Amino acid sequence: MCLGVLLDSRLTFAPHIRRISGRCFYHLRQLRVVWKSLTVEAAKTMVHSFVVARCDYYNSDYYGASAVHIRPLQNVLNAAARLVLRKGTTDLRDVLHWLPVQQRTEYKVSQVPSLGSSTVSDRDVRPSLSNSAAMWFTVSSTRRFGGPTM
Numbered sequence: 001m002c003l004g005v006l007l008d009s010r011l012t013f014a015p016h017i018r019r020i021s022g023r024c025f026y027h028l029r030q031l032r033v034v035w036k037s038l039t040v041e042a043a044k045t046m047v048h049s050f051v052v053a054r055c056d057y058y059n060s061d062y063y064g065a066s067a068v069h070i071r072p073l074q075n076v077l078n079a080a081a082r083l084v085l086r087k088g089t090t091d092l093r094d095v096l097h098w099l100p101v102q103q104r105t106e107y108k109v110s111q112v113p114s115l116g117s118s119t120v121s122d123r124d125v126r127p128s129l130s131n132s133a134a135m136w137f138t139v140s141s142t143r144r145f146g147g148p149t150m
Helices: 014-037 040-056 067-085 101-110
Strands: 125-127 133-135
Touching (some): 040 067, 040 101, 067 101
16 A cells, blocks of 8 residues: 555556545445534535545546446445435536546546646756766746745
8 A cells, every 4th residue: 555545466446446435435424424413515515525535536546447446436426416415416517516537537637737848847957066967956936826926
């Protein structure tokens, strides 16, 4: 297990997905106990933080995985939508703005920048104090949000 991801010999992520879906269903069962005392917005927030975020963690690794292995995560999202909406899962996209698991992974992979557009450049090479040369990296300027720019 590395960074909380279980790997199997065929890299199907089946044990990892079973573990994640089991933990998510556990949290959904726990939320059902206090459900009537929550407002709709509080319920959405709790489901998103306990369930959806857990399903989305490392989901780019599932890109290209078979639907059989991804189905348990989709079942978790369907159950979470039924819990939040208190009705069927047909409104999954319209009301909650949740994508199905397969489309979530495709979207996440599409948001990763290509290797050619890295913000780190290796154009600045300076000799070190030893006989070998060390590579110094320069990072392009970034904008800070919520404060003055430097």
